[in-house]
Amino acid sequence: MDSTDVIVVGGGVIGLAIAWEATRTGRRVVVVDPAPGSGASHAAAGMLAAVSEYHYQEEGLLGLMLESARAWPEFADGVGAGCGYLGTPTLCLAFDPADRQALADLRAVQEAHGLDVRPLSLREARTREPLIAPSLAGAFEIPADHQVDPRRLTASLVDALTAEHGPGAVLRSRAESLVADGPGTGIAGVRLEDGRVLRAPETVVANGLGARGLGGLPVELPLRPVHGDILRLRVPERLRPLLDSTVRGLVRGRPVYIVPREDGTAVIGATQREDGAEGVLAGGVYELLRDAQALVPAVAELELLEATARARPGTPDNAPLLGRVRAHDGGGHVPGLIVATGFFRHGVLLAPAAARVVLGLLDGHADPRWEAFLPDRFAPAGRAAAAAHGGT
């Protein structure tokens, strides 16, 4: 094998996007994942919803989300049409007056941040989407929130990487730990589960929640699993298209979304729970179907193809862990290591931005705008450093 420039641990949307963008700058990249695209990316609906996913007091994150949303068309173009990127708008619906008030309050803050959220009359909303319920309380259009199909995206990226570097570009193996050549020397590569060591000048840790099980990290990453249930359904021919827009809504205070796909399927999601249960929760499926039907009654007539549960990588502030890890002396960083995990609900949207940030770091440039996401921001002072100097 030729020498590797960058090892990316993790073959979800984040790791694959980083690997792909690094490849496009001429680097030799190897992605290490036992089952690429099978984690949180497998469940994700693929909404590129910088605007409608805005939450109060997440201004820092908003900047990164908007940056990534703007990067998406070009990124999708680079990957190819196979990734299922669609520039269709998002329709945001309120089930009852309290839901309308909550969305209107949020809109005031969204507008204050320059986000484009347009109130629609219910008549206008039903003209655009005839199958939404007649009795809703309010509607808003968000033209900038688009969608992609995460399963097609990860498959396209694996194909693109393999076409570029050969079948070894995506190594079906688990990275057991980072390796260092000695105390204070930085990260030199990864040890695989079969004992082999893969070496490269740069290693990117992008394996989502899997980073918790990765040995040799010079910082403790405060990741927690936030499970979600999500449904995939087939729209019968007589009801197609079910929707042209992505529909999001609040139903008695509970968020739900319906993402229509070009292939006649739809995705309904997603619960958010921290009960640790790995399987699909019956109560979650029930609530998704109930609330989706409240917005679009014809959901009852769809065929349920799949119910999936996955854990998202949550962090204490629900913002990513993205950047280099500061070294003990405070003057520099642990050489050879970049962290890109903790993308929580936003991995698909943030993939192009994450790739740009990592590319900058590979080129020696840290963008000061994203300092708030440094991966050691939660580490007790000195703790990260102590670990960094302990070697592996």
Next chain:
Amino acid sequence: MDSTDVIVVGGGVIGLAIAWEATRTGRRVVVVDPAPGSGASHAAAGMLAAVSEYHYQEEGLLGLMLESARAWPEFADGVGAGCGYLGTPTLCLAFDPADRQALADLRAVQEAHGLDVRPLSLREARTREPLIAPSLAGAFEIPADHQVDPRRLTASLVDALTAEHGPGAVLRSRAESLVADGPGTGIAGVRLEDGRVLRAPETVVANGLGARGLGGLPVELPLRPVHGDILRLRVPERLRPLLDSTVRGLVRGRPVYIVPREDGTAVIGATQREDGAEGVLAGGVYELLRDAQALVPAVAELELLEATARARPGTPDNAPLLGRVRAHDGGGHVPGLIVATGFFRHGVLLAPAAARVVLGLLDGHADPRWEAFLPDRFAPAGRAAAAAHGGT
């Protein structure tokens, strides 16, 4: 291959039970099915519910159901413990006062037929089953309604037949048509999809809805698909046992049941719809989960393992098509042919009775009690006969 005494077309619970009982009388039997146990039997919950499945004005069917319920313990004994027969009772719950009244009215008729349906106080019901909802309107115990696991049953029967006759006992092939040697000579066997002809003195048509596609039948069988959605769930350790009894109930007039299995799973069913949609209906899943939670709130915390849809073989009077086919001259029957299909919701319960009836016919005895189920009872006079004399 030794000569075959009986060909059974169809390897669901009915066909396999018939084949097994015929085998136990020393006959050589071949079951023909491309995928045994994969049809309606694959979906079935396996309630042996002669009492709670009683419907108004189905007295004729009731007799056969009770006969079969009584035959079940011995039948299960013959198949072996692997079939998952459990003698646990059924608890019948009413969600609201109207549901209670409906169940009480039905109970009056059930008692008039000598069926044992015992009213319980809600306190008694909750003592037996602590996880049922506290706010229900009524409860009844039906001690005689037991359960079996249809998937384990069909697998056990296939194993038992194979152990007896070798791997050829269950032929993975589709029977294309019945064959006759000439006009008026009766049925001599079946032609398989690969063109081979299998011959035997007796052929039993027991392939459920598949009988609609079987050529050469001397009578038109008025079967229609009644689709149903059914769920399989895993009970988390902390909630085991979810229930000891099978729970059935009416929830605002809608029937739902929860069948607890020994392996920590539970079955929730079942919708009944004639929309022809083959897939699992989202609205059906929603209603099952909603109504099951109304009876047992902890259902929300189960893991959804599987949502399945299958078509049951319905008939105009929802009673089976069971017996020989009358010949043109009215004096006898089409030789070599027995029909056993159209068991609708009751295939699992009725399997032992169906096997007994067919055994009797093989021995030359028609039980006059079951004349109401003759398979040509809906055929226009003379039509069956004409077909019988036309050969194939």
